[in-house]
Amino acid sequence: MNPLLKKQINILIVDDEKSIIDFVKMGLEAEGYTVYSAFDGMEAIEIAEKIKPQIIILDIMLPGMDGYEVCSIIKKSIKTSIIMLTARDDVDDKVRGLDIGADDYMAKPFSFKELLARINARIRSDFPKLDDMIRIGDFTLDDGAHEFIYCGEVLDLSPTQYNLLKFLLMNNGIVLSKSLILEKVWGYDFNGEENIVEVYVRYLRDKLQDKEHNLIKTVRGVGYKMVAQ
Known part of the structure; x- marks a missing residue:
């Protein structure tokens, strides 16, 4: 995608591993998205309430407040699509995440190409009007x-x-x-x-x-x- 074509879509990445945030943020910004980041649950909730991101990439294992609780709180007040990340490819984890409102699920390690495809799929599904905006x-x-x-x-x-x-x-x-x-x-x-x-x-x-x-x-x-x- 031409870097000049800035989609009006905000993405929030929530992970306590800086290397993962840096990796994903660099790739998404190159695609033209506006990207924010948070390293713990409370910070994620504060930023989400302020910027109301269309997409949240949310790690489950966070310090203090885990991703499940963060997902549950955010989904009650903000229209957003949440893609949850976990280090374990466990069916029970996936079911729990989806039950509390998560929209998709990816196990670490993941490829950026697959993550981008899932983000684009969520935008087309949940925010079709924004997908038409350049x-x-x-x-x-x-x-x-x-x-x-x-x-x-x-x-x-x-x-x-x-x-x-x-x-x-x-x-x-x-x-x-x-x-x-x-x-x-x-x-x-x-x-x-x-x-x-x-x-x-x-x-x-x-x-x-x-x-x-x-x-x-x-x-x-x-x-x-x-x-x-």
Whole structure:
């Protein structure tokens, strides 16, 4: 996943082993997630109540308060998906965890690839709307609602303006020729002139108040480049 495509999903990792937290956090941040960490149960509950994470990766064996109790407390007040971790691949442990509200279960040691797959599965299942949301710079794309939010405001865009802005943003930082934009946004069977691209870029600049062309840059003799930071 392109690091610029920041999903609006918070993940909390709870484990008393710093090496595990560092390993998982590094991998998830590389995928574009916002990641928080806690080393014990009380800290986990405090952070969860504050940030309301969509996903919690929760170790069972924690100092003071074990993962079962943490899971039970959090599930009573927060809508979240909890993936429990244990050093033992024991059926009774799994049953107990699922009975108190855990959504999934993984035994240590685990592969990051499998953990990521389980996280993505939980997001698709429990937070389908968020799975459609992508953040790039000050833009948030909610593809499910067919909506763009820029600097906290919903943009009033026509269908073509929406598709053009989406194509520019999904290729953020890349110079795109007018012919390519025409092909991808208007389609192969469009019989109009390339200057229609210029017209719609001007519409977008007006909507974004991009008078200095700092967001949508013109690359002379080639086309346009989106620069969203």
